[in-house]
Amino acid sequence: MRIGQLAAQAGASPRQVRFYEAKGLITSTRGPNNYREYSETTLGRVRQIRELLNAGLSTQAIRGILPCLESPRAPIVFEGVTAETVTALEQERDRLTERIDVLARNRDAIADYLTELRQHAA
Structure with missing residues (x-):
């Protein structure tokens, strides 16, 4: 999906999505037209990021726990922590x-x- 669609579905602005990408919180690929393309998984990640930011965590803290966001319960991811x-x-x-x-x-x-x-x- 493109950035506008991702932003709308996640309750974010395209600018916020680009910010999350610049901070290394999400990634995108580039389509043949050079537009950013995001996966459905990224939609969930952006929603998680927004919830964590609304809870008061910094982007730096969120980046540090990204390995845990992949599997917050079982199995717990320890690599990179x-x-x-x-x-x-x-x-x-x-x-x-x-x-x-x-x-x-x-x-x-x-x-x-x-x-x-x-x-x-x-």
Whole structure:
């Protein structure tokens, strides 16, 4: 598929797709017309990248865990993963856990507030 189609299906812009490629997060081939061509696998990869970026991971951290993105469960891919990658992932996990805790507290506070509003409205 071409870049525009990939971008639309992944919820990204063509510029973002080119950025991911420039950062080494995805690859493309060139068709006879010299247009970039992407596989269906790349569509899934771009969606994963966008989710990880939205979660707050940097492109550098994402590039470090790319071997794990191929098979996040079983079998786990160990090739290319360094001690630095493990440390960075631990830090990212801890940072995400903190964000989740804050979001959960905010959600609970809003739920409590809504309960009070409903009780007073009735």
